[in-house]
Amino acid sequence: xxxxxxxxxxxxxxxxxxxxxxxxxxxxxxxxxxxxxxxxxxxxxxxxxxxxxxxxxxxxxxxxxxxxxxxxxxxxxxxxxxxxxxxxxxxxxxxxxxxxxxxxxxxxxxxxxxxxxxxxxxxxxxxxxxxxxxxxxxxxxxxxxxxxxxxxxxxxxxxxxxxxxxxxxxxxxxxxxxxxxxxxxxxxxxxxxxxxxxxxxxxxxxxxxxxxxxxxxxxxxxxxxxxxxxxxxxxxxxxxxxxxxxxxxxxxxxxxxxxxxxxxxxxxxxxxxxxxxxxxxxxxxxxxxxxxxxxxxxxxxxxxxxxxxxxxxxxxxxxxxxxxxxxxxxxxxxxxxxxxxxxxxxxxxxxxxxxxxxxxxxxxxxxxxxxxxxxxxxxxxxxxxxxxxxxxxxxxxxxxxxxxxxxxxxxxxxxxxxxxxxxxxxxxxxxxxxxxxxxxxxxxxxxxxxxxxxx
Ligand code: S3P
Numbered sequence: 001x002x003x004x005x006x007x008x009x010x011x012x013x014x015x016x017x018x019x020x021x022x023x024x025x026x027x028x029x030x031x032x033x034x035x036x037x038x039x040x041x042x043x044x045x046x047x048x049x050x051x052x053x054x055x056x057x058x059x060x061x062x063x064x065x066x067x068x069x070x071x072x073x074x075x076x077x078x079x080x081x082x083x084x085x086x087x088x089x090x091x092x093x094x095x096x097x098x099x100x101x102x103x104x105x106x107x108x109x110x111x112x113x114x115x116x117x118x119x120x121x122x123x124x125x126x127x128x129x130x131x132x133x134x135x136x137x138x139x140x141x142x143x144x145x146x147x148x149x150x151x152x153x154x155x156x157x158x159x160x161x162x163x164x165x166x167x168x169x170x171x172x173x174x175x176x177x178x179x180x181x182x183x184x185x186x187x188x189x190x191x192x193x194x195x196x197x198x199x200x201x202x203x204x205x206x207x208x209x210x211x212x213x214x215x216x217x218x219x220x221x222x223x224x225x226x227x228x229x230x231x232x233x234x235x236x237x238x239x240x241x242x243x244x245x246x247x248x249x250x251x252x253x254x255x256x257x258x259x260x261x262x263x264x265x266x267x268x269x270x271x272x273x274x275x276x277x278x279x280x281x282x283x284x285x286x287x288x289x290x291x292x293x294x295x296x297x298x299x300x301x302x303x304x305x306x307x308x309x310x311x312x313x314x315x316x317x318x319x320x321x322x323x324x325x326x327x328x329x330x331x332x333x334x335x336x337x338x339x340x341x342x343x344x345x346x347x348x349x350x351x352x353x354x355x356x357x358x359x360x361x362x363x364x365x366x367x368x369x370x371x372x373x374x375x376x377x378x379x380x381x382x383x384x385x386x387x388x389x390x391x392x393x394x395x396x397x398x399x400x401x402x403x404x405x406x407x408x409x410x411x412x413x414x415x416x417x418x419x420x421x422x423x424x425x426x427x428x429x430x431x432x433x434x435x436x437x438x439x440x441x442x443x444x445x446x447x448x449x450x451x452x453x454x455x
Pocket of ligand 1: 032033034036177178179180181183204331332
């Protein structure tokens with residue numbers, strides 16, 4: 001039963017090379033975190049929910065496939081638009097086979113939370129990257145609530161979770177600021193009778209809380225020791241809702257940085273989510289001197305949205321020192337931000353990045369080694385990343401994506417600002433979050449080739 005999922009060896013090689021200024025308008029794909037939650041939370045409502053603007057990429061398709069295997073009817077009505085027929089809290093059905101979450105930590109950890117309220121065994125697994133990632137951070141609280149877990153060595157995937165009809169509500173203090181931990185425990189809390197609380201050391205993204213409220217759940221949040229305590233009331237039925245998913249600021253980070261690195265660029269990004277728990281990248285880039293105009297768009301739902309106009313003045317970015325308080329609201333954007341720092345004047349320091357070690361790859365190490373290979377001085381001190389920028393790095397290297405979409409996209413973007421192109425092996429991983437990345441960047445005029453054959 002405990003079989004790992006098959007890994008598709010990603011032979012695809014992509015390249016990013018120097019070229020002219022970027023121009024044009026782009027709508028980035030739907031937010032990945034919000035798309036996962038749209039399917040997962042809709043699945044627990046009673047009746048049909050609607051979600052528009054959803055990300056259609058491997059990670060979210062994995063969540064959809066797992067939910068279908070758990071008896072949830074999901075229909076695609078148009079590109080990015082879905083009808084999800086929720087089965088109600090406690091209403092999931094035992095799956096026939098293993099639930100394969102692919103590359104997605106969000107899928108694995110949030111599904112684990114939902115499954116704890118269901119009295120049947122289910123096996124969660126994923127690709128080689130996901131099977132290396134820590135799961136104890138969700139297993140510990142879910143175990144305290146009464147679910148049972150059998151795991152591979154070190155508490156990793158594959159895991160078998162056997163839930164119960166009698167979940168115990170808990171107050172759980174998480175050692176890490178993690179929206180995956182928070183949402184997982186809150187989703188489990190929906191199935192417990194009483195109030196379940198998660199205390200996080202710093203506020204992580206709050207998409208789960210916003211969406212749960214939209215579905216009629218009683219969710220409260222209050223400050224706690226510099227962090228946040230979030231509570232949900234269990235055993236209240238969720239009503240269906242309509243969700244409008246904004247563009248993903250984590251994807252927007254790549255064209256944003258690419259435009260900033262090329263002199264004379266002017267790029268507009270439309271409909272990007274600007275939830276304040278996600279916008280550290282904008283504050284950081286502006287602190288580096290970036291010219292980013294923001295026009296607020298009327299909210300389509302629970303999440304704020306804006307259009308951006310970014311202008312590149314090559315060589316004008318300045319180094320920045322970002323404290324650890326940036327980490328939760330910038331966590332997925334450090335790869336893009338590191339490329340901006342690689343081309344800025346001076347030494348940038350990003351502090352408190354321990355969590356980057358347990359992402360789709362060890363991103364701290366992947367950034368350090370990739371930057372060094374491309375001719376940029378970079379080093380790690382404790383959990384800080386230091387980057388000594390240079391306006392036109394050498395490039396001319398081949399880097400491995402380490403099954404990490406953001407590492408792949410970041411180095412392709414860096415290549416556009418280098419003297420020589422950067423090649424990325426294993427670029428197929430980009431399909432986990434932005435299948436049309438190469439096409440979108442080429443439309444803006446970037447010399448990014450994602451069709452290149454492996455040599
Ligand atoms: C996510 C939370 C973050 C983030 C990940 C998506 C989510 O992870 O890095 O890409 O959707 O909740 P952590 O919760 O591990 O910080």
